[in-house]
Amino acid sequence: MALNGIDISNYQRGLDLAQVPCDFVICKATEGINIVHNTCDPWIQSAKKLGKKWGFYHFFNGADPIAQADYFVANCKNYFKEGMPALDYEMYGRVGTDKAKKFLDRVYELTGVRCAVYTSRSVLTEEDWSQIAPHHALWVAQYANTERTGYQSNPWLPSGGFGAWDTVTLHQYTSNGRLSGYDNPLDLDIAYLTKEGWDKISNPSGSTVPDVQQPEVPDEDIEGTALELAARVMAGEFGNDEERKKNLGNRYDEVQDIVNYVLTAPAARVADAVERGQLGNGDLRKKVLGSRYAEIQGIVNQRAGVGTARVYTVKSGDTLSEIGAKLGIDWHTIASKNGIGAPYTIYPGQKLSY
Known part of the structure; x- marks a missing residue:
């Protein structure tokens, strides 16, 4: 059941x-x-x-x-x-x-x-x-x-x-x-x-009384959510490399990971995160995305039917190579733009930006 x-x-x-x-x-x-x-x-x-x-x-x-x-x-x-x-x-x-x-x-x-x-x-x-x-x-x-x-x-x-x-x-x-x-x-x-x-x-043990140890959680030195701090990094605050690591202290890893994701992940994956609300909204989103804002927001807008969309909807039986041939585009480019890696699986109804 x-x-x-x-x-x-x-x-x-x-x-x-x-x-x-x-x-x-x-x-x-x-x-x-x-x-x-x-x-x-x-x-x-x-x-x-x-x-x-x-x-x-x-x-x-x-x-x-x-x-x-x-x-x-x-x-x-x-x-x-x-x-x-x-x-x-x-x-x-x-x-x-x-x-x-x-x-x-x-x-x-x-x-x-x-x-x-x-x-x-x-x-x-x-x-x-x-x-x-x-x-x-x-x-x-x-x-x-x-x-x-x-x-x-x-x-x-x-x-x-x-x-x-x-x-x-x-x-x-x-x-x-x-x-x-x-x-x-x-x-x-x-x-x-x-x-x-x-x-x-x-509750694998079947115990009726929780026996949970209480770990010590250190106080944070820098206030603000990881997204807010990532936005400040994208705006040039906190310096670079070792200076940034020193200034962010124990917040460095979580903040730098967001920055790295925004700067290096395929545009389609970053757009997925935007659509799920995980990179903020309004001005915060714009600041977090920095120089990629127009690119990412453009994909989000296309998926929502705003502006001149160039989106292909996958049909049953389609392959990336066939889609590429149909559109006159190298299928590797389509895969890269949409964050698709080996084994290059696509599914009916999926919307591919190109």
Whole structure:
């Protein structure tokens, strides 16, 4: 028996779980070493009252992985052994599975609970997960298209491997889900679990009393979110290289990781982050993106149908080489512009900028 659910963050602020149908909800709790989402606890308390299964996740970034694990546990200590914890590994948090393992091992050391791991399917073969997969459930993101949809009992998940994992435990199959009781897009998920299976991941020991160690979390020297500090870096503050590292102190890794992502990631991937609200809005987004603002915002506008779009929608049976030949463009250029790497997987309904 599978469970249907949603994962939400402060971008869904105002959502009433009593009005939205779901067997489970997974809420963003923390990010890096200085962000706690104040939407998380009200939703979790609501889920408890409604008898829904629930989870909570940490968005990984470039800060020290042990410090991130300590921060996650310190701010979620009362959730462990009740809800399912998860690590969100994507975008500017892709700093190596060796660091992800340090985070995961530290959480386990402090709580006795193993986090599920959330990432996109392509990342499973682009990085080495062999030391992580045997001990952690996989929560994979793979979408058939970007069309609106409600819950699906058998969402599209093509055959093939999942890297070091043998099976998928949770599948996020759309970011454009629509459910009654909420008017905006939602991430929809299916968990191939019974309620008892969910509880087993959340509390493998079956202990009824949480036994979570309280780590010490150091005070931050520099105020502001990582995005705000990244915007200041893009504007020329904090200096360069060693000077910047000294000025940012223990905030350096998380801030520099955002800067590196914005400056070096393929435009389509940065646009994905913008669309998910993860690089800010308005003036903050403009400052974070710096000299790439026009390029990235142009892609976002094209996808939204604003301006003169040059977008190809993938049809069933299409390959990148065939699309390139049809458009008169080297297919490698299309792949690079849209952040597609080996094995160059595309799917029906996907929109490719060219």
